[in-house]
Amino acid sequence: MTLPAIDPAQYENLLATKVDRYKADFAPFDLPEPAVFRSPPRHYRLRVEFRLWHHGDDIDYAMFDPETKKPILMTDFPVAHLTICRLMPRLRLALMASEVLRHRVFAIEFLATLSGELLVTLIYHRTLDEAWEAAARALAADLRIRIIGRSRGQKIVLDRDWVMESFELNGRSLGYKQLEGSFSQPNGEVNRQMLGWACAQVAPLAGDLLELYCGNGNFTVALAPYFGKVLATEVSKSSVQAAIYNLEANEIKNTVLVRMSSDEISAALTAGESFQRLKDVDLTSYRFSTIFLDPPRAGLDPATLELARGFTHILYISCNPQTLRDNVAALHDTHHIAAAAAFDQFPYTHHLECGLLLRRR
DSSP: OOOOOOOGGGHHHHHHHHHHHHHHHHGGGTOOOOEEEOOOSSSOBSEEEEEEEEETTEEEEEEEOTTTOOEEEESOOTTBOHHHHHHHHHHHHHHHHOHHHHTTEEEEEEEEOTTSOEEEEEEESSOOOHHHHHHHHHHHHHHTOEEEEEETTEEEESSOSEEEEEEEETTEEEEEEEETTSOOOSBHHHHHHHHHHHHHHHTTOOSEEEEESOTTTHHHHHHGGGSSOEEEEOOOHHHHHHHHHHHHHTTOOSEEEEOOOHHHHHHHHHSOOOOGGGTTOOGGGOOEEEEEEOOOTTOOOHHHHHHHHTSSEEEEEESOHHHHHHHHHHHTTTEEEEEEEEEOSSTTSSOOEEEEEEEEO
């Protein structure tokens, strides 16, 4: 697959093709008409990575064609958020003008937010010294950005290694710490629509919520007010730390977060297995009615599928329709699809994020 061609005039047709395929794949399970949530056709991606291509005295942003493996030089990247696109030419000129900053720099990562913050990571094939740090601090002040320097075994954080995302959702102002190098939703506008759809699905429900794969608390913060209590799990240490911060920053007081994998919490809830990380959690006090799942592309393992089967409601967000279909097939004898959604996180590609609400028969 080559790099996608960005043509806003083709956006609706490409999205319709993806949605039609989604509907056809899930037709055997009586998929309701899905709500479709569109992306901005340009400037939608908040996380972007480039190689920096040196030729003579010039440096250009580059990506590699997946088929030919050849570099594609670019002066602009309409996929990237406007804050990134506006910075790209200024940053390129600044790097070319500084021998200290340009020497053996080979890659760059941008992390932006809808609220306007921007973090830039410069990656080098050399050890970074005091001269680099002084030049980078001057550049950060001049461009009004945050900068991190990385090389093998080295990370220099000039200010902080995270940005703070904030936006309005259903009359609430939500804020999220997003760490450099950790997962965050790449399409900010579609993420906000995903959160809105998920909140609408759980609003009529009652009881307590179990959330697996909670990441930095992206959905946890949005969904928690709709439930009596929430137990959320995540295995990544950095994501757990960010989630704890985000729960406190958003004054979410009904949620307990534990660092556990999905198969561990499944063993604790279905087989009564004990874990040290649950020693302060009274599992018997929860009246779970709903499980929320946002797993990696591989979908749910057998233990988690069996755990989900015991819930009245399963709210499932998936980045892989194929594994989602497999999981729905495995649950079809106990649950039916009550609501569906399609979220176009990655325009101009074949990827489609899907949302389902499953209800016990």
